Amino acid sequence: MTTKVKLLGFWCSPFAFRVVWALKLKGVEFEYIEEDIFNKSTELLELNPVHKKVPVLVHDKRVIVESFVILEYIDETWPKDPLLPQDPYEKAMARFWAKFGDEKLLESAYKAMWSKGEEKQKAMKEAVESLEKIEEVLRGKNFIGGNSIGYLDLAIGWIGYWIPVWEEAGGSMRILDSQKFPAIAEWSAKFLKHPVVKENLPPRDRTLAYCHKRAEEIYANFCASEN
């Protein structure tokens, strides 16, 4: 009997895409199930009762959630062509910067998109400062994983595709200036050109329209909660 792998995702979630890329790089066949995150399915609520979020990986009867936990699971379950470095220190660095990318950069860049005025300026500043740190990590590197895409490439691979969309959706603000961040620009161009990545990205126009709408909704909710 063949092993069954199933992934619950959302069509423009960077968290879901990093799992898609990992599975494709490993050559793992899987069934992709699109989840409506605004009207969650019984299946999602049953599989991820704690966070009720995508991505969810189902491998036989094993359910794994949280994208970074999933990436490690994938790397350990299908160990050929490892994603994580073998050296414990390099591994620690990969885990550290992955977490940094989500908690510092992604949070602030997304907030810069939907917020306005002082809040937006503050979020933009934080995003730029986080990018400065990532620029240092990427300087002089081909892929962060060496000559092939590794864990950290997958973890922060969203930067070059999603940030420009968020910039546009957020009123042509500028965070990811390629003059200021040449290492990120070069690495990102290479990453997005990799066949596995290139063929697995959400359509830009639709993503932009979605982000425009989300930015307005989140800002409206934010204003309502402030009053």
Add this chain to the structure above:
Amino acid sequence: MTTKVKLLGFWCSPFAFRVVWALKLKGVEFEYIEEDIFNKSTELLELNPVHKKVPVLVHDKRVIVESFVILEYIDETWPKDPLLPQDPYEKAMARFWAKFGDEKLLESAYKAMWSKGEEKQKAMKEAVESLEKIEEVLRGKNFIGGNSIGYLDLAIGWIGYWIPVWEEAGGSMRILDSQKFPAIAEWSAKFLKHPVVKENLPPRDRTLAYCHKRAEEIYANFCASEN
């Protein structure tokens, strides 16, 4: 030449203690350096320029920060008596619940301590809901790592010692009711009795006095930022 291991910590930080416990369990000799987190040393700022926080592990010239990243580094560098389970799925579960403990339970339980009124009720409710989930994980287990302390025991080991202190510092509020959470109570008693843990805990009275003071300071800052 022997390998040099150094740990920068703070005397009552649960994040630092989980690293202390891991090093002691592994039998790794290390120099402990107490850090004044309210007047940070040049050493801390140089070693952890990104987050400027303890714990920081220095192993020869390698600097590792973020307590969970450090735990994995320790487990990989000194692999005897593994902390993490060997099975990828069990490993994923340990990582998932460790993160949940910090992000959901610790955040809300700490907020329940320092906040007041509606905010406090909300935080207490969130903490109790998180404990309900952890109760399920612990049910029927000796240590989560099996018959010896493992990664997840270390990661959530703070619960039984710090939460009662926070409850007292927060005006005798009640979150961790042993009637309601018998599995947590039993596991926690065993965990805190383990020699490595028992001998490496901050003095309760001093921790309580510190938390009292911190609760007042944080609440004052919170009120100031609201106005």
